[in-house]
Amino acid sequence: GTNEKTLIEIIANRSNKQRQAIRESYKQAFGRDLMKDIKSEIGGNFCDLAIALMEPSALFDAKCLYGAIKGVGTTETTLVEILASRTNQQIKEIREVYKKEYKHELEKDITGDTSGDFRKLLVSLNNGARDGSPPNEEHAKIDAESLYKAGEKKMGTDEATFNRILCTRSFGQLREIFRQYKKISKKDIIKAIESEFSGDIEMALKMVVRIAECPPSFFAKRLHDSMKGAGTKDDALIRLVVTRSEVDMVEIKERFQAMYKSSLEKFIKGDTSGDYEKLLLAVIS
Template identity: 50%
Template sequence: MAASYKPTVFPATPFNAEDAAGKLRKAMKGLGTDEAAIIDVFRSHSNEQRVQIERQFKTNYGKDLRADLKSELGGRFEDVVLALLDTPRIYDAKQIKQAIKGAGTDEATLIEILCTRSNAEINEIKKHYKTLFKSDLEKDIASDTSGHFKRLLVAQSAANRSDAPPDTALAQQDAQDLYKAGEKKAGTDEAEFNRILCARSFAHLREVFNFYQALAGKPLEKSIKGETSGYLEDGYLAIVKVATNTPAFFAERIYHSMKGAGTKDEALIRLVVSRSEIDMGLIKEEFQKMYGKTLASFIKGDCSGDYKKMLLALIGDI
């Protein structure tokens, strides 16, 4: 599946940074806050435009937009509004830092970001990570994870995935190598799985999966579930799902952020913010196919107040 785009947030045309900054100032000036006006400005401009609005706000009013928003807003609504001001790769870098700082590690976030971004995007994340945290991304990930899962994430952060088109002979060989490394072997040769899943282009991997199915009589996902476990299994499955159907992968992630008791709000915010200008329209379609309900209905049932309104606006259901 080639990269597909169906955003739910679009650039404003025409765009006037001064007008937008003025609307935000008016929404926060005096007693009370006009949350509806803030939602309207943020949902109707692209990330690139929001960055310009933030600069214009400082120029016009000598005030920091983020500081004003923090003093006026609160809770998850504040979180999602501030997330919308970061450029995508700065936001990714901050999310990775959040996932590994302190006690415990949020492995699902590391998988979601490192296994779905392009080489260029990962290199940009590493650059911003270094600037923001004066630390090396690969080293921090290596010191926070272990074993074969660590090797998988370090391989992904090397940003060395090929962009070559599918090569039929090589795809057949890769399928055989995966079969020998798993199903045909006592134990599993994880290095071989890493070598193929982390280095081949997604288009090539799709061909590998077809050959694997013919050879093994089962899809690669089934073999991965039988041969691996834990976060390593999650990482391998993420790569397979992203290569096969990226919007379906993100639909599943969004579903799991809201399923059951409580909401994993940080994950939900990250997923909605990071996909709204790429393929949220396709994610919504996959979500409905997979779960028989609209994404909007899930958000309405799981979130409340201005937080809910902002999320609905970002997915194009306002």
């Protein structure tokens, strides 16, 4: 029989790296696969969350991307959420793990399932080629000017310029570019994107901007969206809690409180139950 309380304590209070070590020592001690044992003992969302936490991070991201591409209808926002918020190194690892797991390139699956400017943006993000140098005001002015010329200032929009700048500049540099843009244009970059683009590419560019501006605010909103209204989007809730738990969860909880005048804990308690709820709360604590 499973002791759920012990399982929650073991899984929740460890880093992903430590969980990998636990899997290894479990195999050595019992000659069995911990993941298989978890799956045979528990079910539902509690099981999905436990398994997600036990997966190596890059593999979990790869599986989420695969599900977003190959599931019923492509889940566009999930593709952008993952590819736009990971570091160059993480994206490199995701691509490697994806190829190992699914026997084909992530890029090929992305291009096979999307089209137009949205496809180009995803391919750029999937290259994981963000510049790592510190923010530079002069360069930011030049880029802001380029964005202005590519969008508001001309008839028809030059998508390639938006793509290039939003996918290859660091978040710190993008924040500086957006500041400079507002000086030149008198409207902020989100408003500019809304007037110049539509459909998936508009959604994706806005997501990249929001992530660059403040990842914790972006993820607080994503968490809120996964729980508001009727029915919880559990796959999203699990993905967000698992992937941010070792990154910026403290800041996300602060932003959540400020944005929704209620704690993330309170939302989770109102929306989930049982061991699933307990494990979620333990992971974000």
